[in-house]
Amino acid sequence: MKQVQHFINGQYSKGNGQRTGDVFNPALGQKTKDVCFASVDDVHTAVCVAKDAFLKWSKTTPLKRARILFKFNELLRQHIDELAALLTEEHGKVLSDAKGEMIRGIEVVEYACGIPSLLRGQFAENVGTHVDSYSIPQALGVCAGITPFNFPAMVPMWMFVMAIACGNTFVLKPSERCPSVSLRLAELFKEAGLPDGVFNVVHGDKEAVDAILQHPDIKAVSFVGSTPIAKYIYTEAANHGKRVQALGGAKNHCVVMPDADLNVVADGLVGAAYGSSGQRCMAISVAVAVGDIVADQLVEKIKERVEKLKIAPGTEADSDMGPVITKQHLERIQSYIDTGINEDAALMIDGRDCQVPDHEDGFFIGASLFDNVTRDMKIYQDEIFGPVLCLMRAPDLKTAIQIIDENPYGNGTAIYTQHGATAHEFVSNIQVGMVGVNVPIPVPMSFFSFGGWKQSLFGDTHTHGSEGIRFYTKLKNVTARWPEQLTSGASLKMPTME
Numbered sequence: 001m002k003q004v005q006h007f008i009n010g011q012y013s014k015g016n017g018q019r020t021g022d023v024f025n026p027a028l029g030q031k032t033k034d035v036c037f038a039s040v041d042d043v044h045t046a047v048c049v050a051k052d053a054f055l056k057w058s059k060t061t062p063l064k065r066a067r068i069l070f071k072f073n074e075l076l077r078q079h080i081d082e083l084a085a086l087l088t089e090e091h092g093k094v095l096s097d098a099k100g101e102m103i104r105g106i107e108v109v110e111y112a113c114g115i116p117s118l119l120r121g122q123f124a125e126n127v128g129t130h131v132d133s134y135s136i137p138q139a140l141g142v143c144a145g146i147t148p149f150n151f152p153a154m155v156p157m158w159m160f161v162m163a164i165a166c167g168n169t170f171v172l173k174p175s176e177r178c179p180s181v182s183l184r185l186a187e188l189f190k191e192a193g194l195p196d197g198v199f200n201v202v203h204g205d206k207e208a209v210d211a212i213l214q215h216p217d218i219k220a221v222s223f224v225g226s227t228p229i230a231k232y233i234y235t236e237a238a239n240h241g242k243r244v245q246a247l248g249g250a251k252n253h254c255v256v257m258p259d260a261d262l263n264v265v266a267d268g269l270v271g272a273a274y275g276s277s278g279q280r281c282m283a284i285s286v287a288v289a290v291g292d293i294v295a296d297q298l299v300e301k302i303k304e305r306v307e308k309l310k311i312a313p314g315t316e317a318d319s320d321m322g323p324v325i326t327k328q329h330l331e332r333i334q335s336y337i338d339t340g341i342n343e344d345a346a347l348m349i350d351g352r353d354c355q356v357p358d359h360e361d362g363f364f365i366g367a368s369l370f371d372n373v374t375r376d377m378k379i380y381q382d383e384i385f386g387p388v389l390c391l392m393r394a395p396d397l398k399t400a401i402q403i404i405d406e407n408p409y410g411n412g413t414a415i416y417t418q419h420g421a422t423a424h425e426f427v428s429n430i431q432v433g434m435v436g437v438n439v440p441i442p443v444p445m446s447f448f449s450f451g452g453w454k455q456s457l458f459g460d461t462h463t464h465g466s467e468g469i470r471f472y473t474k475l476k477n478v479t480a481r482w483p484e485q486l487t488s489g490a491s492l493k494m495p496t497m498e
Helices: 040-057 062-078 080-091 095-112 154-165 180-191 206-214 227-239 262-278 292-306 327-342 397-406 420-429 465-471
Strands: 002-004 006-008 011-013 020-025 030-036 123-128 131-139 142-146 169-173 199-201 218-224 243-247 252-256 284-290 346-349 368-371 388-394 412-416 434-437 473-481
Touching: 006 040, 006 180, 020 080, 040 142, 040 169, 040 199, 040 206, 062 080, 062 095, 062 154, 062 180, 080 095, 080 180, 095 154, 142 154, 142 206, 154 169, 154 180, 154 218, 154 465, 169 206, 180 199, 206 218, 206 227, 218 227, 227 243, 252 262, 252 397, 262 284, 262 292, 262 388, 262 412, 284 292, 284 397, 292 346, 292 368, 292 388, 327 346, 327 388, 388 397, 397 420, 412 420, 420 434, 465 473
Parallel strands: 002 030, 142 169, 142 218, 169 199, 218 243, 252 284, 252 412, 284 388, 368 388, 412 434
Antiparallel strands: 006 011, 006 199, 020 030, 123 131, 131 473, 346 368
């Protein structure tokens, strides 16, 4: 059976850890690989390698870094089908979705190729007599990323690409469920000309995570995952003096106004709720219909579309939904559907009895839809992270906004309307970090920044875009005086620029 190893200092290593994890093909329900789990010593080795590499990499000009990024971008596009297939094999998402993930990750590389301009500081001449002032953004040192299973390529590229472009070195701890694509990215980055030790990959569980959070030579930690773990990452890393951005969970709402085109809405909701089997932090898991007429019509239109979905292995070209990541996660989603029934929500579509021929052991579940969901229900309060859409009913926009604002999460939201004033009111008042208008999944482009509010983000900065640059650099301000003739004599007065 194939063994997935670490990638440290430009080469593969088993490390000295004695434990391994199981990697499954979710469509088959079968174990396909063993993944080595890093010990504390393995993490320390990777950090020391990255620390040594930082001395030279941080002095490499941004222009030379950009040339390596341009080559990396070229290699990613050449290998995009191979990388997408690797994603589908370990995650289960359909190939078209896996390719879309790769494209969104590549967009971050394209943005980072502009690093010579992105790292320009500010300069002010003659702020005082013969005095100039300027700022210099400089790299932090060794940075680390801890990433989830649902986007094994895109989310790591949000982190390591931006950090390395800024002159840092990086240690990545990807999800042990989908470890292989990160290694292929590391290989391609090396092929593009990245020096050994700048980008390292270690696999593992909580032991490896804690070793990262506690290591004194790691200056910054990025994380994407559930809110409870994000809180832990933020607290533990901050307690050890690190800069932290920890993106947590979500309960994303989509408001549907009476003037919306319900055919367009239904198309958008089915894609946003059930794409990637609902395993997206930006998935729409709650639709808030304004008015009972809208809600009733929406249920019927969603039913029509769900009946046509093909649930099959992600490798099949016409598959709409693949399996979920593990058997345990499948059982968790099924238990939430049971809970919703017990809470008296109306189950309009039941995805539990899903059989895929020749893949009876696969982790498949169909799309489910609950109607008449209320705020006190567990299926509304918890992030299910599966293909389960909850429909709530609100009498007006004000109530819909109140529902969303009172939810502890603030990752993403959307509204469907044809009325500009309604959209403006929603965008202006909603307390959520990423907002879509007639766009069900409002994921920003790479030159903007991704991140939510409230319990969906711990830390002060979002990922990629300008905030990504800010997170992975520290600002040095210089005040320089070059008078025509220096005068002697000490003064203890407060210095001014007069």
